[in-house]
Amino acid sequence: EAQVTQNPRYLITVTGKKLTVTCSQNMNHEYMSWYRQDPGLGLRQIYYSMNVEVTDKGDVPEGYKVSRKEKRNFPLILESPSPNQTSLYFCASSSNSRIEQFFGPGTRLTVL
Amino acid sequence: KNQVEQSPQSLIILEGKNCTLQCNYTVSPFSNLRWYKQDTGRGPVSLTIMTFSENTKSNGRYTATLDADTKQSSLHITASQLSDSASYICVVSTIYNQGGKLIFGQGTELSVKP
Numbered sequence: 494e495a496q497v498t499q500n501p502r503y504l505i506t507v508t509g510k511k512l513t514v515t516c517s518q519n520m521n522h523e524y525m526s527w528y529r530q531d532p533g534l535g536l537r538q539i540y541y542s543m544n545v546e547v548t549d550k551g552d553v554p555e556g557y558k559v560s561r562k563e564k565r566n567f568p569l570i571l572e573s574p575s576p577n578q579t580s581l582y583f584c585a586s587s588s589n590s591r592i593e594q595f596f597g598p599g600t601r602l603t604v605l
Numbered sequence: 606k607n608q609v610e611q612s613p614q615s616l617i618i619l620e621g622k623n624c625t626l627q628c629n630y631t632v633s634p635f636s637n638l639r640w641y642k643q644d645t646g647r648g649p650v651s652l653t654i655m656t657f658s659e660n661t662k663s664n665g666r667y668t669a670t671l672d673a674d675t676k677q678s679s680l681h682i683t684a685s686q687l688s689d690s691a692s693y694i695c696v697v698s699t700i701y702n703q704g705g706k707l708i709f710g711q712g713t714e715l716s717v718k719p
Contacts, residue, residue, distance in 0.1 A: 535710065536649070536694065583648050593639065593651040596648030596649050598647060599646065599647065
């Protein structure tokens with residue numbers, strides 16, 4: 494089944510403790526992206542990747558890192574999480590950036 | 606500034622009724638416009654995607670229209686069902702950095718009541 498998977502789905506952590514949210518897709522998509530969704534603000538793009546080893550900042554990249562070492566995986570790294578990074582995070586992928594994106598199920602992160 | 610604005614913010618309708626959601630955008634250059642449905646706590650799911658030359662596209666009971674001249678789009682839902690209760694997000698894609706960049710609207714929260 495074609496899908497985008499994210500892990501973990503739920504995470505509660507404390508300020509400053511490094512964490513990684515994994516994202517994997519099995520559709521051989523070149524384009525992958527991370528978003529955060531907050532009440533009243535809608536979806537905002539954090540980082541995106543046009544292809545392996547190619548990443549670029551979205552609208553809200555501060556406090557996040559990403560890597561794209563292989564096509565199927567696009568992990569989101571929070572080196573030193575802070576409470577303002579408490580949010581619902583979505584990973585998405587598509588064949589290219591101009592067509593329909595497939596979204597993962599979301600990761601709800603709480604930073605205390 | 607590239608922006609996508611949706612109206613209304615929220616809408617309550619009775620089951621079986623029709624409704625229309627609006628999306629106005631100021632995005633340039635324009636690549637395409639998408640409508641997504643997002644159930645609470647889940648990832649958005651694509652309903653339609655339209656390019657500059659398309660002015661209407663249907664997906665079952667969902668019909669999207671696009672007026673590229675006025676930079677407006679609408680999503681019409683026919684014979685609403687309880688399962689249509691969700692957030693509907695308008696997304697406009699612009700050409701950026703040899704690829705595309707998505708500009709998201711804040712969504713319209715639709716509630717369908719029995």
